[in-house]
Amino acid sequence: MPPHRARRIPEATVARLPVYLQILVEQTELGVESISSDGLAELGGVNAAKVRKDLSYLGSYGTRGVGYEVDYLVYQIRRELGLDHDWPVVIVGAGNLGQALAGYGGFNDRGFPVAGIVDIDDAKVDTLVGGVRVRPMSELSQIVASRNVSIGVVATPPASAQDAADRLVKAGVTSILNFAPVLLSVPVGVTVRKVDMAVELQILSYHEQRRASAAAAGTGGQLHAVPDEGRRGVSA
């Protein structure tokens, strides 16, 4: 039986664990063997108390007065995130974005090999993108089943995104990463995350605009820096 039974980790923490993991792996490569919550906080751009609380959800894996053993922490975070094995993904839509994703080595390195990429356009089928051959939609189910895929990526135009999601679900996928700027409707039990780059730009635009109007209304142009936080602006 595992140490704590079925502890539920807050979503906010789950979203930060991958960031810690990334940093810790980099530190390992630099030969660092031990790290304090302060050190990790610095590298991750967050508060040290938050780091400690986040890590405490995994269990007590630090040593008081010393810090955390990097290797062991990597192992524990990996385990918690389910990264102790690969998660092959299937990409639907071999357009601009789908091709960039398929050709990107970073996913493979981080445990998400591209099991296949499918497209509805016959002209795209059988072309090679990033070492992967584009397959027709009819093979989607077969790819999912044979490679035991549970994560699908939607990279089709918005109008086709729901169709793509429906096919993924029908094929047996239970998690979807959606790049189309539309809300996907899926059965209960399927998890969807959306990445919308236009939304990100619009959030930046809001802050730009706010800065501009604050300057206009403000002390007359002289922009004096906020107290501190070292050398970092609004982040996410």
Add this chain to the structure above:
Amino acid sequence: MPPHRARRIPEATVARLPVYLQILVEQTELGVESISSDGLAELGGVNAAKVRKDLSYLGSYGTRGVGYEVDYLVYQIRRELGLDHDWPVVIVGAGNLGQALAGYGGFNDRGFPVAGIVDIDDAKVDTLVGGVRVRPMSELSQIVASRNVSIGVVATPPASAQDAADRLVKAGVTSILNFAPVLLSVPVGVTVRKVDMAVELQILSYHEQRRASAAAAGTGGQLHAVPDEGRRGVSA
């Protein structure tokens, strides 16, 4: 003088306004002239009370007993987000991702035309990606200055991302959208947002893993659906 002076809008709300905006524009195109908080909530996959509270930060632009006039709401959200004019962006890094971004029409449509794309690799310079010619790094400042760019996109490998950000800041950019999986360090007054696709996949992986272990520990395989929420899984 504007109606409310300098109301501060909660970050969570700022992040949802672009989603409402997108939906409202689509509704306009469908000929819909008026929408209730319920309707908008449905289309946006959120709670109706949240929609009302979010919109109330902009001012009282609804009509009790009726709803919101779509056109007017679009206008107000645009204004609040600073989308009453275009925000040209400059992309650093013309690799897989940079090319996909430059070739993507959706940014232009949503008010973020690509003012330029630069790369450090001479072999890439002068090639055309998505109708835009790749420029050498030496022209970055000139592009930023002449097109009045305040938003930069980092699409270089992680190791070069800080360098790219430094150059953007030096050129005068005050907002950065970072696609490299590293924390960027920037001066106070510069806003950074990070989009990390591997993080998104890892969050999905966490939920997959959790589902799997819950099923193993659970009632023995028979997956019965959660009470409801209609037909939608975990979302973001």
Add this chain to the structure above:
DNA sequence: GATCGCATGTGCACAGATTCACAAGCGGTG
């Protein structure tokens, strides 16, 4: 012009996330 239905706008209670502050405890030192 009084009445009624209906959707907004918001006070309030609750939930979740962040941060502080400090007791607990490990390892090294004398």
Add this chain to the structure above:
DNA sequence: CACCGCTTGTGAATCTGTGCACATGCGATC
């Protein structure tokens, strides 16, 4: 083996966000 410095782990306070529930007020109807 007792002491000391240092960092973890966590209770408690605070801040932020969510969602209910309902008073408010608009517009339509009679």
